[in-house]
Amino acid sequence: MDKNSTFRINLVKRRKALGLTQEQLAARLNVSPQAVSKWENSSYPDGELLPRLAKELNISLDSLFGVKVMDSERDIEQLIDDEMRSAHKEKRSELFMKMMYTALCACNPNIDTVGRLRSSFEHETFAGLKTDRELALSRLNTDLRYFCFLEVPEKGVNSYFGDTTNMVRLFNTLADDDAISIISYLGASVRNKMFSVAMISEKLDIPSEKVQHIIDRLDRFGLVWRVSADLDDKPVILYGYTHHTCLTLILVLAKTITNYLKYMDPNVEEWERGAFRRENGEQDEIVPQVPWWKEGEL
Known part of the structure; x- marks a missing residue:
C-alpha cells in the first residue's frame, strides 16, 4: 500500500470512527465539504491545515500517515487515550475489555501472539492472572463482562485491612x-x-x-x-x-466465587507466594520441585 492510500484510508477510518460526516469535518476546519472529499480521494490538505486536521481527528500525524513509531519512542498512554477518545460511547466498554484482555494475555509466557477477545464463548469463561506482583480476573462472556485488577503491595493485601x-x-x-x-x-x-x-x-x-x-x-x-x-x-x-461501584463489584464477584471456574482463557499462574503476607514478615519455604531429567539419565 502506498503512502497516499495509507493517508486517505486512515483519514476516512478516523472520521467515521468519530461519527463525523465530511460536511461536519469541513465545518470544523472552515473548509468546503468538497475539499474533504478530495483529501479522501485524490489530494492532500495544505501543510498548515495538517496539524488542525490531526487535532480535530484526535490522532497523531504519524498515525494519520501510517508512520510506525519505534518502540523506544512509543507513548502507550497517548495511544490508549487516542483510541478511547475516538471510540463511540457505545463502543468504549468493548474497546476497554479488548485492551484489558490483550494486556492479560501478554503476561502469559506461553503465548507469543496478540491476545484478541473473541465475540462469543461456548461456556461461561474467565481469564485469570496470578503472579507475585498482581492479580487479575476477567469474565469474558458478552452477557456480563468485567475486568478486576489488583497490584499486590510488597507487604501483602492484608496490611490494608486493619480492623475487620x-x-x-x-x-x-x-x-x-x-x-x-x-x-x-x-x-x-x-x-x-x-x-x-x-x-x-x-x-x-x-x-x-x-x-x-x-x-x-x-x-x-x-x-x-x-x-x-x-x-x-x-x-x-x-x-x-449511592449506586456504589464497589458494592456492585462485590456482589458480581460473590456470584463468580460461588461458581466453579472451569473454563479459563488464559489462566496465567506465575507465582510463588500469595497476595497475603505474614504480619511478622516471615515467609513460608517454597515447596521444592523435582529436578528434570539429566541429560543421558535413564
Whole structure:
C-alpha cells in the first residue's frame, strides 16, 4: 500500500470512527465539504491545515500517515487515550475489555501472539492472572463482562485491612436474602430517586421493620443517603441509593466465587507466594520441585 492510500484510508477510518460526516469535518476546519472529499480521494490538505486536521481527528500525524513509531519512542498512554477518545460511547466498554484482555494475555509466557477477545464463548469463561506482583480476573462472556485488577503491595493485601469489624458487618448484612433484594431494587433506580421504607416494604413484600433494619445498616456503610420530608403533614425519612461501584463489584464477584471456574482463557499462574503476607514478615519455604531429567539419565 502506498503512502497516499495509507493517508486517505486512515483519514476516512478516523472520521467515521468519530461519527463525523465530511460536511461536519469541513465545518470544523472552515473548509468546503468538497475539499474533504478530495483529501479522501485524490489530494492532500495544505501543510498548515495538517496539524488542525490531526487535532480535530484526535490522532497523531504519524498515525494519520501510517508512520510506525519505534518502540523506544512509543507513548502507550497517548495511544490508549487516542483510541478511547475516538471510540463511540457505545463502543468504549468493548474497546476497554479488548485492551484489558490483550494486556492479560501478554503476561502469559506461553503465548507469543496478540491476545484478541473473541465475540462469543461456548461456556461461561474467565481469564485469570496470578503472579507475585498482581492479580487479575476477567469474565469474558458478552452477557456480563468485567475486568478486576489488583497490584499486590510488597507487604501483602492484608496490611490494608486493619480492623475487620466493619467487613464482618458488611458480609453479615449481605448474607440476608432480603438485603440482596433491597439492594437490587434500589440499584435499578435512576440517579437521585428517593424511597421510603413503607414503599420498599410494599414493593418487595418485606416487613417494614426488616426493611428499616437493613436500610439502617446500609446507611451506616454510606450505601444510602437520607433526607427528611413532610408528606401529608407527616415527617418521613426518604432514602437515596449511592449506586456504589464497589458494592456492585462485590456482589458480581460473590456470584463468580460461588461458581466453579472451569473454563479459563488464559489462566496465567506465575507465582510463588500469595497476595497475603505474614504480619511478622516471615515467609513460608517454597515447596521444592523435582529436578528434570539429566541429560543421558535413564
